[in-house]
Amino acid sequence: MSFYSTLNDRQKSIIDFAKKEKTFQTGDVFPVIEKEFGVLRLTVVRDLSFLEKNNILEKHGKGRSISYNISRQYLTLEKIDVDKYFSRPFSDREAKSSFNEEIFYILNNGLFSEDEIERLEKINKKYINTSNKLTKDSPVILRKEWERLIIELSWKSSEIEGNTYTLLETEALIREMRFAKGKDRAEAQMILNHKKTLDFILANKDYFKIINPDKIIKIHELLTEKIDIKRDFRDHPVGITGTIYRPLPRKKAIEDAMKKLAESLVEVANPFVKSFIILVMIAYIHPFEDGNKRTSRIIANAVLHAHDKSMLSYRNVDSVEYKKAMLLFYEQNNVSYMKEIFIQQFEFAVENYFSSGV
Structure with a gap:
C-alpha cells in the first residue's frame, strides 16, 4: 500500500516486533518502544490502533485480552530485498514448503x-x-x-x-x-x-x-x-x-x-x-x-x-x-x-x- 513508506520509525519498530512474535499484547510491545523512543503508553496504543485500521496488524479479543499479530495482507505486500533474499541457497531460506x-x-x-x-x-x-x-x-x-x-x-x-x-x-x-x-x-x-x-x-x-x-x-x-x-x-x-x-x-x-x-x-x-x-x-x-x-x-x-x-x-x-x-x-x-x-x-x-x- 502507498502509505507504507510514510510510516514513522516508531510504527516500523512495532511492525518489526510483530513479525518476530506470533501474537502479542500492548504490554509486550510497550516496554520495547518506550526504551527506544521514550514515548508514553498512550502513544503506542494509538500506533497499534492506526496499524490495525490500515490492515497491517490484526486485532483479536476485547478489553484486557486484546492481542495483535501481523496481518497476512501486510506480509503479502511488504517489499522484500530480492537480492538479499536470493543470496542464500534455497535450502537455507525460511520458505513455505507446501501449498498455503x-x-x-x-x-x-x-x-x-x-x-x-x-x-x-x-x-x-x-x-x-x-x-x-x-x-x-x-x-x-x-x-x-x-x-x-x-x-x-x-x-x-x-x-x-x-x-x-x-x-x-x-x-x-x-x-x-x-x-x-x-x-x-x-x-x-x-x-x-x-x-x-x-x-x-x-x-x-x-x-x-x-x-x-x-x-x-x-x-x-x-x-x-x-x-x-x-x-x-x-x-x-x-x-x-x-x-x-x-x-x-x-x-x-x-x-x-x-x-x-x-x-x-x-x-x-x-x-x-x-x-x-x-x-x-x-x-x-x-x-x-x-x-x-x-x-x-x-x-x-x-x-x-x-x-x-x-x-x-x-x-x-x-x-x-x-x-x-x-x-x-x-x-x-x-x-x-x-x-x-x-x-x-x-x-x-x-x-x-x-x-x-x-
Whole structure:
C-alpha cells in the first residue's frame, strides 16, 4: 500500500516486533518502544490502533485480552530485498514448503492500492485512445501492431520457459514458418502454440471476462498442442527447480484449489487485480505437469484484453528476475516483486505498442 513508506520509525519498530512474535499484547510491545523512543503508553496504543485500521496488524479479543499479530495482507505486500533474499541457497531460506490454504483470503482488490489502480487506469487511457485511433485511421498499422505484440509475447513467454529461439528467429518462424537451424522442433512448436493461442484470444474477447477451470484447461491445451504434456490436471507430486516449495500433489486437491480460485475471481471487480491473481495463482497451484507459467501469463493477458486493457508482452523483463518474483510468491506468498514487474511491463506495453504514428 502507498502509505507504507510514510510510516514513522516508531510504527516500523512495532511492525518489526510483530513479525518476530506470533501474537502479542500492548504490554509486550510497550516496554520495547518506550526504551527506544521514550514515548508514553498512550502513544503506542494509538500506533497499534492506526496499524490495525490500515490492515497491517490484526486485532483479536476485547478489553484486557486484546492481542495483535501481523496481518497476512501486510506480509503479502511488504517489499522484500530480492537480492538479499536470493543470496542464500534455497535450502537455507525460511520458505513455505507446501501449498498455503489461507492464500485465498488475500486474493482480493486490496492487492493493489487505490493509487496503483489509478496509475494503471491512467496509463491504459493512452492504449484506448491510440488503438481506437488506429482502428479508425489505419487498420493496416493496427494489424501490424497486433502482429508485433504477438511475436514478442510468444518469444518472451517461451524464453522464460527456457526456449532458445531469438526474437528474430521467432519472427521468421511466425511470419514465414522458417525453422531455426540447429534448434529443437519442440521449441518451434512452443512458439507456434503461443501464436495460435493468442489468435484464439483475440477472436474470442468476451469469452475471457469470466474465468473457470475449463477455460484454463482449454488455454493449456492450445499452448501444449503437439507437445508431450498431459492435457488434464496432474495426479502426482511435482517439484519446482530452485525451491523447497511443493505444489498440491493430487488431482482432487488441485481441482478444489482451481474451483476456489475461480470463486475468488468472481469476487474481484478490478480487471488488473483479476489478471494479476491469475498470473500468480495458476503458477502457484501448478495444476498441470508442465506449461503452468505460460498458461498463467496468457490467461492473465486474455482477461486484460477482455476488459479493454493493454496486454503485456514482457519483452524487456529479465527472465531470471521473473522467475525470482514467482519463487518469492511460492516461498513467502509475497507479491511485491511480481507486482512491480506487472506494473512496469504494463507501462512498457502501452508505450511500445499501438502508438506508431499516433
